[in-house]
Amino acid sequence: MTTHHDPAADTREWEYLIVGAGSAGALTAARLAARDSGNVLLIEAGEDQPRPRDRAHPLADAGRLVLAGHNWDYRANLRTSDRLEELVRGGAPAAGTGRTGGRAEARALRDRFPYQLGKVVGGGSAVNGAIALRGLPRDFAAWEAAGNPDWSWERVLPFYKDIENDADHPGRLHGDSGPLPIRRTPRDRVHPLDAAFWEECNRQGVGDLPDLNDGREAGVGPIPGNAVDGERIDASTAFLSGVRELPNLRLRTGLRVTRVLFEKNRAVGVEAELDGRLVTIRARNVVLSAGAVGTPVILQRSGVGAAGLLAALGITPVADLPGVGRDLVDHPSVVIWSKPADGVCTPGLPWRQVAARMSSGYDDDVDVQVGLLNNVESHTIPGFVDRLGWPLVVGISVMLMRPRSRGRVFLDSADPFASPVIELGLGTDAEDVERLCHGVRRAWSFLRSPGLSSRLVRTQFWSDRMVANDGVLRSGVRHIMNPGWHAAGSCRMGPATDPWAVADQEGRVHGTENLRIADASLFPTIPSAPTNLTTLMLAEKLARSTKE
Template sequence: MSTHHDDVAPAREWEYVIVGAGSAGAVTAARLAARDCGDILLIEAGDDQPRPRDRSHPLADAGRLVLAGHNWDYRANLRTSSRFDDLVGQGAGGSAAAGGGVANRALWERFPYQLGKVVGGGSAVNGAIALRGLPRDFAAWEAAGNPDWSWERVLPFYKDIENDADFPGRLHGDSGPLPISRTPRGDVHPLDAAFWEECNRQGVTDLADLNDGHEAGVGPIPGNAVDGERIDAATAFLDGARNLPNLQLRTGVRVIRVLFEKNRAVGVEIESDGTLSTIRARHVVLSAGAVGTPVILQRSGVAGAALLRALDIAPVADLPGVGRDLVDHPSVVIWSKPADGVCTAGLPWRQVAARMSSGFDDDVDIQVGLLNNVESRTIPGFADRLGWPLVVGMSVMLMRPRSRGRVFLDSRDPLASPVIELGIGTDPEDVERLCHGVRRTWNFLSSPGLSSRLTKTQFWSDRMVANDGVVRSGVRHIMNPGWHAAGSCRMGREDDPGAVTDQEGRVYGTENLRIADASLFPVIPSAPTNLTTLMLAEKLARSTKE
């Protein structure tokens, strides 16, 4: 496979052009090339990874999130606004509720939402957590008109992508490209061990394999790292296809829009070094992610008619679901200062997680875990006025949020940044579940095994946690997204007005245009999204026909 940066594409027609070399795009390109599905061009706006990649490189270090240098510099409004309605006119689609009357703040409107912009995408910059969705998530996918996406039907593809060193057998694969392993209980950090013990004491039972489909339990986090090195999608899937003669990767190239003849996709318009040009292809696959994919569609005339009219973009297909229903996992992190000697920079930062009920009702609705050995300078939005170089976070993540946002263009400028409104906390039930989760988590932090190893806690106190109004206000103002954007071009039945594609990712109202990324998710999985994105791309690549 050859890699080109800013050269002019040869005047030829490709069989497939795949937009985005992130988790889904890397899998899609590698699988289609291996099946000899014609000449395939994989386009990435970011750079390639260094090859060979030094172990000290940020993209190789599974112990840190990469939030600079290899990211889209997006800014998101964590709630919503009236901007969409103002753009298209009242009553032309509406937007989610504006956050329960709580005033927007600068951070809420300009939250740094750095998604991966590099070969490997989000999988190259994330925490290398390899958690599957749960059977109930896929039951919801089925119920949304996607019968091929039941737990029973997705499990073979989870298995195909993984090499699970800990649980060979019926539920796991042992020969896939992605290595998955867990830290044995006896080897976890003393602080994680104390959290695990307190979970047991409070009735959360052990779950040795958090990927076996059971919901409640505490256990070691499965991860896709080997000896501290992050094994991202590019390393696991794409590297093995780089020498195939029918696959070419072009980096530093931004796709502006899909080109159509009537409603048939015939290629893409690209921008490189300030120059626009076109690439012809018989099939276009969008794998630009839950922010990038809907924006490309909107620029291409595939969106709701009201938005296209407002932007004066010629319509190709009237699909009001494009950019709607954007969702991310909201979480609240309670930060504490560890006692001297408890934490060490560079040690693993996520080893144990627990799924449990927040207490709002009996449902298993939150995932709780420690963020350990964290250097405070690496935390987005963390105002380190306290002089704590190392911190410990107790994270409460809402597994199945009801709130929805949207992503849309408000300018025809081909390089304009999209408006990203995550809408987190706009459904009051999400806030209440997180409030209950904060209280439950506070009980963990107050236990002797944890409190004896922590000296101070930022923001929260016993008095605050005891006050309903204060907890609610705190949750509303502190909750953050998980960088798990999904759902903005969801698949579903053709008679579903919010569906954008069928269950094989084929975009309604068009020909030869597919989506393969997390924007397709009808419901966000009850876990970080990367492993499910890889599974989805693997499954769709099998069904993609020439």
């Protein structure tokens, strides 16, 4: 099914052309092909996975994040800059905004953080931590409130169930015959350090929640994951494996789509880069599944976006949709790293087993997810500066579940090979910082408990005095918070009456024909959990209506 030959030599017109073979794209292609929806072409900029895949291959190892060799080499500004406003004003330096001080600093800021999203068949699901957490009912209430009545908890639950095979919690809330295995580590088998964390959660009033996917909010329990015996079961393995040989499905790798081609406002195919040159592929329907960074950039390059930006770049407009690239969001988190005592940690053992959802203490809301990162080899940590000679480390992570801060992604050049400007906007809303500060204090109380502190010999950066000082804590959180590689929300769905909505609740791009989006860029708000399982659910739900 996978081919690398010149697509320009193939003059057929495809019924469905799906851009991006990540979580959403792989599932969408598999479902459309299996339902005999006509011929389906799935395009991926990265490589295919090896078949058969050795268990030692990094894409098979659920015990590590994959941050090299199978990733987009994006650089992101963790905050924001004035670059977009400068572009729309015609390149004039920013005056008086106080955010970055102008173009030079903005460009320096944007290159600060390596934002290594998946670039391989399977996308983010092939390189992530294989955590399979659902969003919460209140997340989907917010989607409903944003003008998407088909996305209530009751209406999305059947699609979560359809994709999963949850062996631990059979019953009405879970599926038992879907392609994606969901497994948890029983409490009596968790690592001693995770067991100590669990016990301390109980001692501090966080009750047991054996199924973190049952819709309840507060509690501590085993993390559901899409891994079996340590092997990551990504979207390609789960959804594409059974349909790869169907005659109506073709996968082409090594093709980077630069833009959608239109006749007036009707999508008729794509332009793609192959070995440094541009080729054209025609299709009657185009589905963008390039992710919350890739999808808005393709739209902007195609003439779908904010009129001011398109004019500044000299791009012929197709649809004026100012929401394209706006409201990019990711989960900010702070990780406190410690050195374990000798013999506590072992390389290769599971690194995420237990998580707790709780109130940070900012107010009574359940607003943070706290958990251990265990058995971690320090050289695998992005941005970790290890001057202390700690080969193994333990982290306690505080993730803000529903951040208010928003960023954006946009082009600053019409060059089809130009990299996007990614501004994550982390901590730009003061409430996010305050909630994380409270969460860090809560996590610190876990670290100082006898069950954990007796197994840890030293903590990097943080101290009792720093955590107790409001100003020092706030400064530390602002400078140390990182994203979770959970990019979402940059092409949100909503009714045409919403000036910032990019697509309707079935993914159809406003102001265009035969063009849909199926990926996390559609999320009106970010789920209160890592985004992969919700991305798969969304693709499963949208695939049902794509033939209509």
